Amino acid sequence: MGKSFDMIVIGAGPGGYVAAIRGAQLGLSVAIVEREHLGGICLNWGCIPTKAMLRTSEVFHLMHRAKEFGLKADGIGFDLDAVVKRSRKIAKQLNSGVGHLLKKNKVQVFMGEATLPAKGQVSVKTETGTEELSARNVIIATGARARELPGLEADGDLVWTYKHALVPKRMPKKLLVIGSGAIGIEFASFYNALGAETTVVEVMDRILPVEDAEISAFAKKQFEAQGMTLREKAMVKKLDRASGTVTAHIESGGKVETAEFDTVISAVGIVGNTEGLGLEDLGVTVERSHIVTDPQCRTGIDGLYAIGDIAGAPWLAHKASHEGVMVAELIAGQTPPAVSPDSIAGCTYCQxxxxxxxxxxxxxxxxxxxxxxxxxxxxxxxxxxxxxxxxxxxxxxxxxxxxxxxxxxxxxxxxxxxxxxxxxxxxxxxxxxxxxxxxxxxxxxxxxxxxxxxxxxxxxxxx
CATH class of the missing domain: 3.30.390.30 (FAD/NAD-linked reductase, C-terminal dimerisation domain)
Structure with missing residues (x-):
């Protein structure tokens, strides 16, 4: 016989673990399944460690302005390994904190890979075997990963995703960032502040394309004043990789030019983690790698919900957390209002x-x-x-x-x-x-x- 719960959450990111805790607060018996890290991408490889690194670059920038504030600072420099070590330490601290919160709220944690063999059933493949769980309500909060375009795939050496950029093997000297959304522009800002010659290529007609056009234009002037090269309405068609160098073929205005870089960061969007769950057999509708839901995160399958990045834009941790609370309250018999996408703030921590x-x-x-x-x-x-x-x-x-x-x-x-x-x-x-x-x-x-x-x-x- 498997273990039975009122609610099972698949994924312990900022949507999943918050949903689990809120469910437990409301008196539900709750299990959560996580295959990798408590806290998910946001805490371990996204929001938190990037902010730690961006704080370092902000302080570094201010140190160079010491004279302006009546201060003296000589021999200013940085230790990239120490910067990364601080960032990882902060992520680890918060990861432990999530584990403590789940334990405090009596949420049962299963570390392993989850599948949905049938409605209300979750099978978890762990290091020691398989756990069979059941619940009337299941919340899918499996998040997303970096999108990779053909020919621009990351290799961890010359071409990086956000994960590689958070634990760099070296300080880039000449950096190409593909994509000027929040992830791309934050990494561009970090490495540019530390001295990398940085170029950003954006396929849309302006950087930060989801922002108000006037704000994008203002930010562009500031980035250019900091030494960034910004190429809008341009596309990286191909990357030629050699020893220690990458030649990028960049198309703009019908012409293709080449430029050499020692490092490329690909930040061209995300793909939902829908594979391997068994969603197709359950009849869950998936469009463009994201689960289709109604405004209250229902999938159309009784008792099955999807929250956070897996349920579509906006792809923001605070949106996921709020949806997690909403769904837990729905399951507990309350009537919370639906989360309105246009009421959710977007924040980009560039400079x-x-x-x-x-x-x-x-x-x-x-x-x-x-x-x-x-x-x-x-x-x-x-x-x-x-x-x-x-x-x-x-x-x-x-x-x-x-x-x-x-x-x-x-x-x-x-x-x-x-x-x-x-x-x-x-x-x-x-x-x-x-x-x-x-x-x-x-x-x-x-x-x-x-x-x-x-x-x-x-x-x-x-x-």
């Missing part, structure tokens, strides 16, 4: 940072809204100037008729922390009047959020 929530100006116009747009530059904010971070922009988009905040977009220092203010505002359905009457503390960067709202109605004070 300068980029953050956004809701509709871009172009999207709002395309959807037929009569809009008012407010802007406020960092140069008009006392705290930004005091920090030595005067380059940035806060932009807000409102429905001119109702005052509803349709979207907010930022580029500059610490905007990944500021954006949550607008997220909460949208969640509470605040209007421009509510935001105008809110008192923002001084001196803070958040004052720019207030000024941007005021500017949308021609009332900005400090610019």
């Amino acid at each position: 300068p940072q980029v953050a956004s929530v809701g509709l871009t100006e172009a999207q709002a116009t395309e959807q037929g809204y009569d809009i008012k747009v407010g802007r406020f530059p960092f140069i008009g904010n006392g705290k930004a100037i005091a920090l030595g971070e005067p380059e940035g922009l806060v932009k807000t988009v409102f429905d001119a008729n109702t005052g509803a905040l349709l979207g907010a977009h930022m580029v500059g220092a610490e905007v990944t922390e500021l954006i949550q203010g607008y997220v909460i505002g949208r969640q509470l359905e605040t209007t421009e009047e509510d935001l105008m009457h809110a008192v923002f503390p001084h001196p803070t960067l958040s004052e720019m959020m207030h000024e941007s709202v005021l500017d949308a109605w021609g009332r900005a004070i400090h610019f």
Whole structure:
């Protein structure tokens, strides 16, 4: 006889382990299956270790600006092995923390490879044998992996994925990054700050293509000022690999040019981890490597849910976690609201940072809204100037008729922390009047959020 639970979660990433803990809090008996690392890609090979490395490059950048702050710093350098060691140590610490939380909440953990032989059944192949589990409710939270294009496959030596870039064998001297989404631009920012001659190739007509066009253009100027080469509307067609060098064939404007690099990072998207689960036999619909679900993460198979990256965009850890909570509460008989994709903030931790929530100006116009747009530059904010971070922009988009905040977009220092203010505002359905009457503390960067709202109605004070 197998072991029976109220809920089984497959995958212990930021969606899966959060779902398991919330289920246990609600009195459900819960099992979680993980084949590799508690905490998933985000904690072990994504969000957390990359932020640790980006913090190093930020400090390194500031050290070179010491004179500007009245300080002296000579012989500035870095130890790449030590940088990586710190990053891995932080990931390991948080991995252990997830294990502690699952144990504290009495979630039973099975380390192994899961399959779904039938509805409500999960078979787990472990190091010591096979565990047969059953539950009325199963949550698939198996995440995603890096997409690899034909001819551009990673080899871990000359061509890297994000995993290779997190534990580099060497410091790149001449780096090519393929793709300018969050992953690509973060690694470009890190290695460029440490001195790599960095080129980014983006197939779309602008870098950071999911962001508001004005924010993308602002970020582009900052990256170029830092020495990056950015090639938009371009495609890497082929990589010729030789000893210690890669020749990239880059197509742009109908012409193909070649350029040599010693390292390539491929960041061209992700592929859902759907293989080997037995989804086809269960009748689960999979499109473009992602499981199709309804707004409450139901797959169409009774008692089977999918959350996080495996369930499609936006591919963000906090979206996965929120879906995990929602599904656990559904299973426990509660009625939580569906997670709305346009209420989820996106954050990119390059330098300068980029953050956004809701509709871009172009999207709002395309959807037929009569809009008012407010802007406020960092140069008009006392705290930004005091920090030595005067380059940035806060932009807000409102429905001119109702005052509803349709979207907010930022580029500059610490905007990944500021954006949550607008997220909460949208969640509470605040209007421009509510935001105008809110008192923002001084001196803070958040004052720019207030000024941007005021500017949308021609009332900005400090610019």
